[in-house]
């Protein structure tokens with residue numbers, strides 16, 4: 655069994671919890687509170703800036719040209735393609751790109767991006783691969799789940815289309831190959847990879863909860 659499949663098996667309960675989360679279900683059905691979605695757009699923009707940074711750092715650490723090309727390509731595709739979705743929704747709400755860059759991260763967004771960047775700077779290449787896998791694979795699976803739940807077009811349809819697009823699917827395919835290559839090459843890293851994978855997956859779950867409750871610092 656490919657190492658990526660073993661990780662997904664270990665995280666299956668976290669995937670199920672994400673699919674059942676009211677943010678995901680209501681987004682799919684088009685009934686999600688606009689304020690919660692707008693909050694998600696703002697926080698996710700801040701998240702994606704650091705997520706792109708993670709791929710750039712991983713690309714710089716990669717030993718092989720093909721891996722560098724894949725990782726730096728994903729950094730670019732995140733900044734260029736995925737974040738257009740956020741900029742377009744933000745523009746509908748009268749929020750500019752500069753406003754988005756200045757949003758204060760919520761506690762969960764701070765925790766998640768802090769974890770990813772710490773892994774990027776301090777972790778092995780195998781841990782980095784495992785930490786980023788739930789981000790891409792999670793959104794592809796949630797996107798497909800949302801597409802299956804959606805019965806008609808609605809205001810959040812562009813979100814579903816982005817995360818089920820061919821471009822996004824290709825990017826996630828590259829992430830999975832990266833995880834499998836690391837799994838094969840570094841058997842001594844398997845436990846650390848599993849830990850990193852599960853931590854990211856749990857933070858993915860917490861990110862839905864954060865947006866649904868519009869989490870605040872309270873101070």
Ligand SMILES: Cc1ncc(CO)c(N)n1
Nearest residue numbers: 698701702789790793861
């Ligand atoms: C929190 C989070 N994880 C993953 C993705 C997918 O890139 C995203 N946009 N946001």
